[in-house]
Amino acid sequence: MSKRQLQLEVLRYDPEKDKEPHFQSYSVPCEEDWAILDALNYVKENLDTTLSYRWSCHMMVCGSCGMMINGEPVLTCKTFVRDLPDRVRVEPLENFPIERDLVVVLDDVMEKLQRAEPWIIRKDPPPEDREFTQSKASLQRFKQYTMCVNCMCCYAACPQYALDSSFIGPAVLALAHRYNIDSRDQGKSERLDILADHDGVWQCSFVGACSEVCPKGVDPAAAVQQMKVDGAIEWWKQKLPGGKK
Amino acid sequence: MSRQPYVRPISRTTWYMRKGRYRRYMLREVTCLLVGFYSFLLIWALAVLATGSAERWDAFLAGQQTLTMKTVHGTALIYYLVYMTFDWFKLAPKAMAVQVGNHALPPLAIIIGHYVAWAALSLFVFWLTGVF
Numbered sequence: 097m098s099k100r101q102l103q104l105e106v107l108r109y110d111p112e113k114d115k116e117p118h119f120q121s122y123s124v125p126c127e128e129d130w131a132i133l134d135a136l137n138y139v140k141e142n143l144d145t146t147l148s149y150r151w152s153c154h155m156m157v158c159g160s161c162g163m164m165i166n167g168e169p170v171l172t173c174k175t176f177v178r179d180l181p182d183r184v185r186v187e188p189l190e191n192f193p194i195e196r197d198l199v200v201v202l203d204d205v206m207e208k209l210q211r212a213e214p215w216i217i218r219k220d221p222p223p224e225d226r227e228f229t230q231s232k233a234s235l236q237r238f239k240q241y242t243m244c245v246n247c248m249c250c251y252a253a254c255p256q257y258a259l260d261s262s263f264i265g266p267a268v269l270a271l272a273h274r275y276n277i278d279s280r281d282q283g284k285s286e287r288l289d290i291l292a293d294h295d296g297v298w299q300c301s302f303v304g305a306c307s308e309v310c311p312k313g314v315d316p317a318a319a320v321q322q323m324k325v326d327g328a329i330e331w332w333k334q335k336l337p338g339g340k341k
Numbered sequence: 342m343s344r345q346p347y348v349r350p351i352s353r354t355t356w357y358m359r360k361g362r363y364r365r366y367m368l369r370e371v372t373c374l375l376v377g378f379y380s381f382l383l384i385w386a387l388a389v390l391a392t393g394s395a396e397r398w399d400a401f402l403a404g405q406q407t408l409t410m411k412t413v414h415g416t417a418l419i420y421y422l423v424y425m426t427f428d429w430f431k432l433a434p435k436a437m438a439v440q441v442g443n444h445a446l447p448p449l450a451i452i453i454g455h456y457v458a459w460a461a462l463s464l465f466v467f468w469l470t471g472v473f
Contacts, residue, residue, distance in 0.1 A: 111345035167360070193346030201346045233443045255363055258351050302432065303366045321436035 102126045102135055102177060106147065107187040109194045117194060119185075120144075126177045132184065133161050133172040136198075149198035156311065159245030162189050162252070163198055169252035171311045189252040191261070205248060208264050211290055212272040217283025234279040241274030241319060243312040250306035250316050256299055263299040264291060266306035266316035273319035276326065285330060292327025300324075369428050375417050430455045 102124045109117035122143050124135045133151055140147050151161040154173045161172045164187040166180070192200035222228065250266035251257050257265045272291050276284040291297060300320045307317040333339045357363040389401045404410065433455050434448035467473060 109347050111343070111347070114347075117347060117349075190349070191351075193348045195344070195346055233440065236443055236445060237438065237440060255356055258356065259353060301366075301370070303363065304432065304435075305360075305362050305366075307435075308362060315435065318435035318438070321432075322438055325436065 098128055100126050100128060100177065101182070102180075103183045104135055104139065105183065105185045106136075106139070106198070107185075107194075108147075108197050110146075111196060128178045130177045131173050132163075132165055132175045132177065132180070132186065135177065135184075136172065136186070147198075148196045157245060159247035162247035162249045162311075163187065164190055164252065169249035169309050171247055171249070174311050189248055191252050191254065191258045192248070200248075202248065204261060205246075205251065205265065205268065208268045209246075209271070212264065212268045213283060213287055213290075214268070214271040214275055216275060216278065216281045217286060218280075219282045228280040230280065238274045238277045240314055241270050244270060244274075244310075244314050244316075245312055247311065249309050249311060250314075253305035253309040255303055255305070256301060260299065262295045264296050266300075266320065267314075269297060269300075269323060270314060270316035270319040273323050276323070284326070288323070288327050288330045291323060292330060297323045297327055365428075369425065372420065372425055375420070379417075426459070430459075 104122045104124050105119045106122060107117045108114070108120045122139045124138050124143075126135050126138070131154075133154060136147070136149055136151075140149075149161070149163070151173065152158040153160075156171055156174050159171070162169060163172050164170075164185075165172065165175050166185050167187075169189055172186075186198065188194050188198045188200045192202065192204075195201050244267055246267060248267060250270075254263075254266055257263050269291060272287050275281045276287060297320050300317075302317065302321065304317045307315045310316065357367045386401060389397050405414070430452050434451040437451055439446040439451060
């Protein structure tokens, strides 16, 4: 396997020393089949032990190694050296505060995730002697949304979230929609009260960047547009005489 | 150790210049200015009609036939037909999750359906207005 010298320009920020972030350059001897995450691990192990970044699984499942590579939000375990030029700029995910180096603060999204209630809500008691039935057709409707690994690349690509962080945002809305269209769930109306409100789906102006950058092929933009339709129907239901209050 | 997260500044006026996908989005959204212009034109036309004066109505129509106005109308028409229609029809499948049996209807089928409906509606409007 051939070696290649990669020039990594990494955004560094030490909250105890720096007033603002700055770039630091590392020359890394890479194998062509390395992912950028491997190059960062090389830096950490051989060149600079102070570099901070998140990662865990190295197989596109944990969603923790999301970063900006040459300005694009990606999973660094899925972004390969062979597809990149000799000079690579590595930055923390955009639109989030920087905790340290490549680590961002995700508290805002975690709070929103809870607000969206992304779990099955039942009004009726569950069946006692068997499992919930789940048809193939029903599974097909929501399966793609279950692929989300919460890497937050979609938030880094969303200009609406960048300009107004009160927006609940793509991944959380997509996860909520996944439960809204699950035939076992009965919490759609309850969720829409929150998600079709001011900070929810109506803040999305359909740039569609979230779906373009998703490393798992999820389509949050579709979920948001479909929730707009659901939200409008729910609103009319409430306005009709005898409707839900 | 104290936490002092750093918030990167973002320009509220030039953010869309940074990436191609943002510029394409703005090219689509900027058509709202044309919508505003045609809303104004419609209100103006109604106001002229409301005066009941045939001369003023003829003058209004003549005003729309100048080279400048013809260029504006022509550019708007082409922009709407070529870019807006294409872009919105391309996005339509996202808002419409149509399922047939156990499978989702392919996005292309939804897009073609929109073009067919658009053509049928246009023919109906042409027939209604006596074009043919």
